[in-house]
Amino acid sequence: xxxxxxxxxxxxxxxxxxxxxxxxxxxxxxxxxxxxxxxxxxxxxxxxxxxxxxxxxxxxxxxxxxxxxxxxxxxxxxxxxxxxxxxxxxxxxxxxxxxxxxxxxxxxxxxxxxxxxxxxxxxxxxxxxxxxxxxxxxxxxxxxxxxxxxxxxxxxxxxxxxxxxxxxxxxxxxxxxxxxxxxxxxxxxxxxxxxxxxxxxxxxxxxxxxxxxxxxxxxxxxxxxxxxxxxxxxxxxxxxxxxxxxxxxxxxxxxxxxxxxxxxxxxxxxxxxxxxxxxxxxxxxxxxxxxxxxxxxxxxxxxxxxxxxxxxxxxxxxxxxxxxxxxxxxxxxxxxxxxxxxxxxxxxxxxxxxxxxxxxxxxxxxxxxxxxxxxxxxxxxxxxxxxxxxxxxxxxxxxxxxxxxxxxxxxxxxxxxxxxxxxxxxxxxxxxxxxxxxxxxxxxxxxxxxxxxxxxxxxxxxxxxxxxxxxxxxxxxxxxxxxxxxxxxxxxxxxxxxxxxxxxxxxxxxxxxxxxxxxxxxxxxxxxxxxxxxxxxxxxxxxxxxxxxxxxxxxxxxxx
Amino acid sequence: xxxxxxxxxxxxxxxxxxxxxxxxxxxxxxxxxxxxxxxxxxxxxxxxxxxxxxxxxxxxxxxxxxxxxxxxxxxxxxxxxxxxxxxxxxxxxxxxxxxxxxxxxxxxxxxxxxxxxxxxxxxxxxxxxxxxxxxxxxxxxxxxxxxxxxxxxxxxxxxxxxxxxxxxxxxxxxxxxxxxxxxxx
Numbered sequence: 145x146x147x148x149x150x151x152x153x154x155x156x157x158x159x160x161x162x163x164x165x166x167x168x169x170x171x172x173x174x175x176x177x178x179x180x181x182x183x184x185x186x187x188x189x190x191x192x193x194x195x196x197x198x199x200x201x202x203x204x205x206x207x208x209x210x211x212x213x214x215x216x217x218x219x220x221x222x223x224x225x226x227x228x229x230x231x232x233x234x235x236x237x238x239x240x241x242x243x244x245x246x247x248x249x250x251x252x253x254x255x256x257x258x259x260x261x262x263x264x265x266x267x268x269x270x271x272x273x274x275x276x277x278x279x280x281x282x283x284x285x286x287x288x289x290x291x292x293x294x295x296x297x298x299x300x301x302x303x304x305x306x307x308x309x310x311x312x313x314x315x316x317x318x319x320x321x322x323x324x325x326x327x328x329x330x331x332x333x334x335x336x337x338x339x340x341x342x343x344x345x346x347x348x349x350x351x352x353x354x355x356x357x358x359x360x361x362x363x364x365x366x367x368x369x370x371x372x373x374x375x376x377x378x379x380x381x382x383x384x385x386x387x388x389x390x391x392x393x394x395x396x397x398x399x400x401x402x403x404x405x406x407x408x409x410x411x412x413x414x415x416x417x418x419x420x421x422x423x424x425x426x427x428x429x430x431x432x433x434x435x436x437x438x439x440x441x442x443x444x445x446x447x448x449x450x451x452x453x454x455x456x457x458x459x460x461x462x463x464x465x466x467x468x469x470x471x472x473x474x475x476x477x478x479x480x481x482x483x484x485x486x487x488x489x490x491x492x493x494x495x496x497x498x499x500x501x502x503x504x505x506x507x508x509x510x511x512x513x514x515x516x517x518x519x520x521x522x523x524x525x526x527x528x529x530x531x532x533x534x535x536x537x538x539x540x541x542x543x544x545x546x547x548x549x550x551x552x553x554x555x556x557x558x559x560x561x562x563x564x565x566x567x568x569x570x571x572x573x574x575x576x577x578x579x580x581x582x583x584x585x586x587x588x589x590x591x592x593x594x595x596x597x598x599x600x601x602x603x604x605x606x607x608x609x610x611x612x613x614x615x616x617x618x619x620x621x622x623x624x625x626x627x628x629x630x631x632x633x634x635x636x637x638x639x640x641x642x643x644x645x646x647x648x649x650x651x652x653x654x655x656x657x658x659x660x661x662x663x664x665x666x667x668x669x670x671x672x673x674x675x676x677x678x679x680x681x682x683x684x685x686x687x688x689x690x691x692x693x694x695x696x697x698x699x700x701x702x703x704x
Numbered sequence: 705x706x707x708x709x710x711x712x713x714x715x716x717x718x719x720x721x722x723x724x725x726x727x728x729x730x731x732x733x734x735x736x737x738x739x740x741x742x743x744x745x746x747x748x749x750x751x752x753x754x755x756x757x758x759x760x761x762x763x764x765x766x767x768x769x770x771x772x773x774x775x776x777x778x779x780x781x782x783x784x785x786x787x788x789x790x791x792x793x794x795x796x797x798x799x800x801x802x803x804x805x806x807x808x809x810x811x812x813x814x815x816x817x818x819x820x821x822x823x824x825x826x827x828x829x830x831x832x833x834x835x836x837x838x839x840x841x842x843x844x845x846x847x848x849x850x851x852x853x854x855x856x857x858x859x860x861x862x863x864x865x866x867x868x869x870x871x872x873x874x875x876x877x878x879x880x881x882x883x884x885x886x887x888x889x
Contacts, residue, residue, distance in 0.1 A: 260742060261745070264742075264745065264746060264749050265749055265750075265753050268796075269796040272741065272742065274741070289796060321796060322738070322799050323737075323738060323795070323796050323797055323798050323799040324796045340710075340712050340714045341714060341716060341719065343710035343711075343712065343714075344710060344712075344713060344714045344715070344716060345716060413716055414716060438716050438719045438721075439721070445794070446790050446793070447787065447790035447791050447793070447794055449722075449790075450721070450722055450786070450787075451787060454721035454722065455721060455722060456719040456720065456721045456722075457719065458722060477710045477711050477712055478710065478711055479709060479710040479711075480709030480710065482709070483709060
């Protein structure tokens with residue numbers, strides 16, 4: 145016999161969990177008592193939202209399940225944003241929330257919230273513990289659901305009295321989930337048909353999303369691209385799934401993607417979507433999206449297929465397995481790849497006439513794009529895990545930081561959560577300590593979870609935070625400039641706080657960089673400084689992210 | 705543009721999309737779910753947030769105490785049914801979904817009608833009940849309560865027929881359904 149909370153620790157060890165993130169409170173006191181002897185590293189964050197995002201960063205960087213603990217009531221409501229974020233971006237997460245004692249349930253007890261009800265639409269699945277004996281099985285089911293199929297967040301809500309009850313713990317060997325059987329192997333007939341369509345296409349393109357990274361299918365994606373000399377574009381979430389320096393790479397697609405990528409999609413006769421979901425930031429005006437194309441859609445989630453764009457050849461399953469077979473089937477058809485010569489000429493024309501560009505004035509002012517390029521150089525051409533927050537800096541990073549490996553770009557895509565970056569960078573640093581963890585953030589986003597600097601300092605997480613500081617909520621300002629007649633409303637952040645002093649107050653190193661001429665060297669020096677570092681870089685205040693497909697417009701109408 | 709030069713020729717024009725068609729007819733979904741707390745909330749919540757409208761919904765036990773059956777009807781003119789069923793399938797507690805083929809399905813609904821019936825109209829009301837093979841299950845001086853079982857259309861028809869007598873109130877269960885033949889629904 146042992147307490148249910150001690151059984152939870154045993155289950156975590158059985159799942160291979162080496163570190164968790166969390167914050168204690170009244171309703172999860174038993175769990176925190178169990179941590180004392182469990183031998184599992186617990187990172188005490190400074191806000192539960194930071195804990196949830198740190199668990200996300202940990203999961204995205206490593207591919208393992210991130211784990212977060214929070215107490216009942218406000219603890220649980222504080223992880224609502226990270227849970228939603230993980231749901232939107234398919235991040236494997238298990239969240240343990242405390243709950244009031246069963247006798248208090250439904251009485252508006254102190255720190256009681258209907259966590260199950262609040263989180264129902266934003267989790268892949270959730271469990272409310274009703275009998276302490278079921279806890280070990282539920283923990284393993286939660287991990288299984290979080291990491292398999294389309295990954296996502298799973299929540300376990302445990303009333304305080306049940307968590308401290310004594311149970312007869314037996315290791316759980318397998319899970320029993322009759323209603324949860326993800327399809328992994330794609331339909332053979334469909335894969336053959338897809339190969340045949342590819343072999344007969346004259347203007348094909350591979351459109352890869354975050355699902356390729358989740359499926360660890362980057363190598364298979366490269367194989368497919370090579371086998372047919374196909375152009376490749378990635379979504380914001382898919383960056384790194386295909387090496388950006390590769391000649392077949394046409395850039396990111398979508399609202400702030402390259403013209404080459406968007407025009408390639410627009411004129412394609414066959415689009416192979418792999419682990420991507422035709423988000424509105426990708427398609428723009430749906431009725432004018434890729435009007436000449438037929439669609440092969442490979443996804444592990446059948447509900448994504450034909451949700452926004454009707455698929456001609458749907459293939460449900462694991463991208464890694466499907467792509468490997470698709471390559472074989474394609475090669476067996478012995479297609480003549482010379483048929484794509486004209487297509488590549490057209491793409492090369494777009495690439496050479498519309499490269500990403502910005503006006504880099506010779507004056508001392510640092511352009512935001514120049515900062516990203518300098519950071520890329522300062523990290524030996526991207527040898528780091530780059531996390532970002534949300535806004536202009538995120539888009540510039542996506543454009544100018546040439547990701548060449550999966551799991552090296554960690555950001556909040558679907559939900560667009562400001563405040564994601566710092567805790568995510570901490571989680572990534574803890575998950576993969578051998579690769580430097582760098583955060584590119586904005587002066588707006590950074591303040592939304594700034595308290596986690598204390599976590600980084602206390603747990604010796606050497607995260608390097610580079611602030612692209614324009615004193616504005618830059619992306620909102622850009623939209624007010626372009627679509628609201630430059631009537632700026634509540635976007636000016638002023639010059640607060642003093643970032644160097646703030647960093648020092650947290651025990652981190654604060655550095656301000658202003659010299660454009662030595663920016664790369666100065667960034668290198670900052671990155672080489674031990675411990676957490678905050679680098680404040682003032683950039684041009686009013687710069688816009690271009691090119692851009694205006695919301696609701698078609699790819700052909702790209703501006704800038 | 706060059707020729708494909710492949711072993712197997714296919715014109716991309718031949719490919720047709722599996723569009724989420726709106727069928728335009730009523731659909732009865734029979735959903736087998738785990739008998740666990742919160743399952744109905746998950747289904748109702750899914751419909752609400754995806755903007756699917758439920759016309760009728762009936763929940764009850766099955767021959768297996770660990771399972772419940774939810775029968776719901778919805779309008780195939782308003783929703784792509786395949787998207788509805790795919791989303792339902794993502795719920796971990798949902799074990800099986802059948803979009804029942806009308807011609808191979810028996811569907812029934814139970815309805816209770818409270819109708820004004822005094823001396824002058826009672827006989828006429830009773831005659832109507834007989835035609836529809838209903839039952840009078842309660843009688844008071846000025847009203848009767850009638851139980852009618854049948855398909856959705858039959859219940860609608862009965863309602864139209866008794867309304868002129870003075871329909872005081874009505875309660876309906878929503879349809880439950882099961883497939884014809886030896887196989888399980």
